[in-house]
Amino acid sequence: AAGGLVAVAFAGCGIVTPGPVSTVGEVDFDRPLAIPPLADSTVDAAGTRVFTLDAQAGTTEFEPGEASGTWGFNGSYLGPTLVAELGEHIRVDVTNSLDEPTTVHWHGMHLPPEMDGGPHQMVAPDASWSPEWDIDQQAATLWYHPHPHGETEDHVARGLAGMFLLHDEHERSLGLPGEYGVDDIPVIVQDTGLSAEGELETKQRGYAGGLGDELIVNGTRSPYLEVGDELVRLRLLNASTARSYAFAWSDDRPIELIATDGGLLEASVPLDQVRLSPGERAEVLLRVEPGERLVLQSQMTPEIAGLVGPVADTNGGSDAFDVLEVRAADTLEAAPDVPAQLNTIADFDEADVVTTRRFELSDSFEINGESMDMGRVDETVTVDTLERWVVENATQVPHSFHVHDVQFRIATIDGEAPPPELAGWKDTIFTEPETEYELLMRFEDYTDTDTPYMYHCHLLWHEDQGMMGQFAVVEPGQSATMTGGTHHEH
Numbered sequence: 001a002a003g004g005l006v007a008v009a010f011a012g013c014g015i016v017t018p019g020p021v022s023t024v025g026e027v028d029f030d031r032p033l034a035i036p037p038l039a040d041s042t043v044d045a046a047g048t049r050v051f052t053l054d055a056q057a058g059t060t061e062f063e064p065g066e067a068s069g070t071w072g073f074n075g076s077y078l079g080p081t082l083v084a085e086l087g088e089h090i091r092v093d094v095t096n097s098l099d100e101p102t103t104v105h106w107h108g109m110h111l112p113p114e115m116d117g118g119p120h121q122m123v124a125p126d127a128s129w130s131p132e133w134d135i136d137q138q139a140a141t142l143w144y145h146p147h148p149h150g151e152t153e154d155h156v157a158r159g160l161a162g163m164f165l166l167h168d169e170h171e172r173s174l175g176l177p178g179e180y181g182v183d184d185i186p187v188i189v190q191d192t193g194l195s196a197e198g199e200l201e202t203k204q205r206g207y208a209g210g211l212g213d214e215l216i217v218n219g220t221r222s223p224y225l226e227v228g229d230e231l232v233r234l235r236l237l238n239a240s241t242a243r244s245y246a247f248a249w250s251d252d253r254p255i256e257l258i259a260t261d262g263g264l265l266e267a268s269v270p271l272d273q274v275r276l277s278p279g280e281r282a283e284v285l286l287r288v289e290p291g292e293r294l295v296l297q298s299q300m301t302p303e304i305a306g307l308v309g310p311v312a313d314t315n316g317g318s319d320a321f322d323v324l325e326v327r328a329a330d331t332l333e334a335a336p337d338v339p340a341q342l343n344t345i346a347d348f349d350e351a352d353v354v355t356t357r358r359f360e361l362s363d364s365f366e367i368n369g370e371s372m373d374m375g376r377v378d379e380t381v382t383v384d385t386l387e388r389w390v391v392e393n394a395t396q397v398p399h400s401f402h403v404h405d406v407q408f409r410i411a412t413i414d415g416e417a418p419p420p421e422l423a424g425w426k427d428t429i430f431t432e433p434e435t436e437y438e439l440l441m442r443f444e445d446y447t448d449t450d451t452p453y454m455y456h457c458h459l460l461w462h463e464d465q466g467m468m469g470q471f472a473v474v475e476p477g478q479s480a481t482m483t484g485g486t487h488h489e490h
């Protein structure tokens with residue numbers, strides 16, 4: 001049935017191009033994993049930590065000697081990792097050296113809407129933009145990427161993305177691996193392809209959007225990671241535009257999940273797989289033996305990935321990939337035990353829900369039967385009240401759902417309590433076909449009648465097609481006064 005639906009949705013598009021894919025067993029792991037540099041920052045006289053990001057075009061050699069045209073922040077591909085601490089006031093001086101407008105959105109961050117970097121905060125070529133805000137949320141693995149309406153898939157696929165790590169004292173007191181690039185490793189997973197001329201290209205287009213034929217991690221093809229500590233923390237980010245992954249270890253040992261989008265779980269959860277749709281993050285712990293080698297794989301089945309029909313056929317009927325080989329040194333630094341309790345997560349009291357809203361993800365890339373309109377505020381939320389958002393994927397293919405400004409909790413999935421891996425703080429969820437999710441969330445601190453936040457499918461082609469809506473957060477009794485149009489900043 002799902003195949004039929006996809007055929008209907010894409011009749012006439014002719015967008016599937018069969019091509020070779022590098023699946024399990026075909027990756028040589030012959031290149032050291034690149035680690036994105038930590039972003040430099042300065043603290044000004046007022047105590048503000050200031051970062052600088054410049055969106056720029058350049059060339060990257062994914063293959064030695066073969067230059068590909070790519071985009072990056074402060075470099076030619078991806079961007080530096082920003083690190084900040086709970087309670088800090090930060091500013092990011094963003095400049096746009098591209099020859100087209102873009103934005104920088106801080107995915108997962110609680111911040112005022114005019115600092116959010118969504119489609120209303122466009123930065124023109126040669127212009128700059130300096131959002132500033134207080135870091136007011138727990139330790140977490142966040143990220144940043146462009147969000148220009150209709151162009152997000154293209155800008156992210158060209159390489160504009162980076163990690164944004166938040167720390168706090170509680171997290172540090174746990175003694176988790178925390179030395180960046182040594183035992184605390186960013187793992188930015190993307191699918192991409194190189195043309196015969198060495199240019200980045202989308203090898204296939206399916207209903208999900210553009211798909212590459214191989215995986216790169218932190219921009220590295222065929223990567224291995226050497227570790228010298230017996231305990232390693234991997235921060236997995238699905239920065240792909242369309243593809244979802246189910247991360248697992250090649251020897252079938254459990255994958256130990258310790259944190260989701262918004263921070264640490266109450267306790268580590270051993271899983272067969274960690275499933276991430278585009279935009280989602282997970283922190284996992286890995287304990288290795290001296291000299292051991294193992295491979296992080298994605299064991300997604302095409303049915304769950306929604307890669308049905310010709311796309312799955314070109315991939316040998318599977319959507320499994322080798323991602324990264326981990327090589328443990330012959331002698332390893334000992335690591336302390338990880339405390340059984342990692343965090344305390346207070347539940348919302350459903351009796352406090354003031355407003356229930358429904359969001360139906362429907363065919364033709366609509367939400368509640370509407371396509372994104374930059375001049376229309378779809379929902380008006382009263383600040384500091386508990387909201388229940390009922391998100392129904394009414395289609396026969398997977399989507400995802402992301403809400404700006406907030407970390408939410410999943411109350412139910414088709415009426416049942418969520419499994420432990422989905423019981424923590426989330427800002428993006430994979431929504432399975434014909435499945436309903438009840439989310440609880442509270443928007444705090446920031447109100448603005450004139451500047452909305454976004455909610456949308458994070459399959460970026462869907463988002464670009466209009467699978468996105470806008471909400472304003474206001475004081476009690478206020479209404480949204482947005483007049484429409486895009487605010488350009490110069």
Ligand code: C2O
Pocket residue numbers: 105107145147279402404454456458
């Ligand atoms: Cu990661 Cu609205 O985006």
Ligand code: CU
Pocket residue numbers: 398399400457458459462463467
């Ligand atoms: Cu979608």
